[in-house]
Amino acid sequence: MTVKLIDTPIDYHAVTESVRDHRAGAVVLFLGTVREFTNDQQTTALDYDAYPEMANAKMQELIDEARDRWPIIHAVIEHRIGHLELGEVCVAVAVSSPHRKDAFHAGQFLIDELKVRVPIWKKENWIDGQTEWVHPASEKSSSPPPPA
């Protein structure tokens, strides 16, 4: 399985082991983790919702695109859904390739595009008890997915 949505803690060590290969000189692992502070706002937990069929299809599409662009040996994406506490791993992306530059580029591409294209949503649980769906469209750092 190269892509997975999972409602229990991500075993990123197993994810990393699954991309290791004698043909690879480089492995890059990216972990997204639940951060306590966003500017001045304090988070106590996150809830992730997903559209599972489409999320899996889009994650696989990202891996296929990355394989077209870089000489990847193995690539795996696992994304957590449900309720996550501070510090927990929400996403793990692992890539192996013969040389390090390709592994870095492919890893960064996969997480950058995941955040734009894959139908998964994050709800912040702020310390004051309020909850709020995160909308990248209202943040300056992201652009909406292409309308295909």
Add this chain to the structure above:
Amino acid sequence: MTVKLIDTPIDYHAVTESVRDHRAGAVVLFLGTVREFTNDQQTTALDYDAYPEMANAKMQELIDEARDRWPIIHAVIEHRIGHLELGEVCVAVAVSSPHRKDAFHAGQFLIDELKVRVPIWKKENWIDGQTEWVHPASEKSSSPPPPA
């Protein structure tokens, strides 16, 4: 310990855990692993030699420089020395930061500069029984360290 030379297998899971933090939204781990093929030449093992005092000092210097350039929360470098079989991890670099772009940039900087500045040397054990010290100066991909 943020930098370490080690003559037993690197526990990259422990390295990664050591950089996780509630302040971090991103963790990037890079692993260099013993690759079987370099162009058409087949490797059976590698031997790493190091100048330990200077290697530790230079690895710490790299981390200090990375901290000046990016908002790093934790950064760790472990490099293996001695005899390594195919597929084994020769170096682990782990970085955590609030946002992913900084973790990727810092991780790539640390491994790129390690390969230029840190006094560690690799000897190839080719399949025909020959051994050969690897000299980046004779490869087009690397430049020698600055003469300070």
Add this chain to the structure above:
Amino acid sequence: MNVTVKLFAQARDLAGTSQANLSLNEEQSVKEMLASLIDKYPALSQIQGNLLVAVNNEYVSSESLIPANAEIACFPPVSGG
């Protein structure tokens, strides 16, 4: 034709349901489907300008036509990772 629109995240919360059943004319566009959806669930107008639509797991533009027997979903901009 009758279509079922899956709703996610804030779109589901605002509509109060994870599936909206709409009755559309043939050859209607995504934009027209969204108008019917908001007509039925007025709270969705809060995020009207941000709603994305997928047909059979692909993003579609507002001018696309809604095919028969397709899986249709509507949701806000994604925020995974």
Add this chain to the structure above:
Amino acid sequence: MNVTVKLFAQARDLAGTSQANLSLNEEQSVKEMLASLIDKYPALSQIQGNLLVAVNNEYVSSESLIPANAEIACFPPVSGG
């Protein structure tokens, strides 16, 4: 003055020792130290153009002077990672 030069990797293998003891005049440059080293261990001439020198864990240029009581090391370009 007497200096000890630590040798690593191919430099050590070619010299057949991990420490070279040299007798230098005061105020000699890195370039002059290297000439003495190669004079004593002629096999090092094979990688002469590539040898790097560190004094007290810092890379130094060939024009630098060798200080007294410093830790001196000589080695080929690094290839870790």
